[in-house]
Amino acid sequence: MTIVASGPGAAAGSSSGAGVGPLLRAWRERRRVSQLELALRAGSSARHVSFVETGRARPSEEMVLRLAEHLEVPVRERNALLLAAGYAPRFPRTPLEAPALAALRDGLERLIGGYEPYPALVVDGMYDVVAANRGVTMLLEGVSESLLRPPLNAMRLTLHPEGLAPRIRNLREWRGHLLAQMERQLALRRSGPLRALHEEVAAYPVPAGCDDGGEVPSAVPYFALPMRIEYGGRVLSFVSSIATFNTPMDVTVDELAVETFLPADPATVTYLHGLLG
Structure with a gap:
């Protein structure tokens, strides 16, 4: 068996200056999930999800992670969502x-x-x-x-x-x-x-x-x-x-x-x- 050194590694997660709302909306649309369905999965309301996506409400760190989990967002991109919402990344890259x-x-x-x-x-x-x-x-x-x-x-x-x-x-x-x-x-x-x-x-x-x-x-x-x-x-x-x-x-x-x-x-x-x- 051979073990080889990898290169610089996988690409860094994308960043966006548009805030967490548009990023969450993009992930929801990519998953083809309605605001109501996502809200039910995450124990929230469609109104709150809508407010988060439009920037009218700032989600808590817990809510960002909960929405990301139910949208099956990759771990690297969950860090990007947290940063866009104004929170520190949660997941290390060891x-x-x-x-x-x-x-x-x-x-x-x-x-x-x-x-x-x-x-x-x-x-x-x-x-x-x-x-x-x-x-x-x-x-x-x-x-x-x-x-x-x-x-x-x-x-x-x-x-x-x-x-x-x-x-x-x-x-x-x-x-x-x-x-x-x-x-x-x-x-x-x-x-x-x-x-x-x-x-x-x-x-x-x-x-x-x-x-x-x-x-x-x-x-x-x-x-x-x-x-x-x-x-x-x-x-x-x-x-x-x-x-x-x-x-x-x-x-x-x-x-x-x-x-x-x-x-x-x-x-x-x-x-x-x-x-x-």
């Missing part, structure tokens, strides 16, 4: 290498190490890789050295023409899945650097010859979109799942995600156990 997060690091290392021989990695809010197991490093053979310099970025590694992209047999489908995933993140976090990363990787050219080709064997009942990647003269198939932390109280922890790749067919299982098992 560096992952800090002693306070030693237990978290140890748990993540054990988790992805125990997943071997299948690939697993941990990324932050900018998709920078903070930990990866041997299953991942195996697949990175042949990737350009320029992409392997810290901070490693999972999106660049996957979609860059000098990364994994030329070996992904169903690149157009997998690329579409990854870009859609980033777009969902952008809907949750107003992050300029994340948007810039999305625009960068979306502009990468698709290497010649990388297409689906309709070559997925009909005998394999894929239960989710697989990533089909060439390695060692064969095609390995994986489906991915992403896990995050429940009720995080730290910005760093809130933005961590553990991505695991489950073999999508018996041939991939047999090959990986023979290679790394």
Whole structure:
């Protein structure tokens, strides 16, 4: 298993001089929740929510946090709401290498190490890789050295023409899945650097010859979109799942995600156990 240093980290939360009301209204509209529904969830009144959104009432710190919780606002953006309302940020952003997060690091290392021989990695809010197991490093053979310099970025590694992209047999489908995933993140976090990363990787050219080709064997009942990647003269198939932390109280922890790749067919299982098992 490898542990790598991440870069400057996820983008800083957006700030706004318009006050907390417009920010809360934007989050409510993004969640497609009415003022009445939000008020009922938060134990308030639609009138008070309306007054907060228009600036006619200043919400208490507790109310800001309660509304943010019921709107499922990310932790980083809850700090931005508190600042806009005139309160101090509530949630720290502890560096992952800090002693306070030693237990978290140890748990993540054990988790992805125990997943071997299948690939697993941990990324932050900018998709920078903070930990990866041997299953991942195996697949990175042949990737350009320029992409392997810290901070490693999972999106660049996957979609860059000098990364994994030329070996992904169903690149157009997998690329579409990854870009859609980033777009969902952008809907949750107003992050300029994340948007810039999305625009960068979306502009990468698709290497010649990388297409689906309709070559997925009909005998394999894929239960989710697989990533089909060439390695060692064969095609390995994986489906991915992403896990995050429940009720995080730290910005760093809130933005961590553990991505695991489950073999999508018996041939991939047999090959990986023979290679790394």
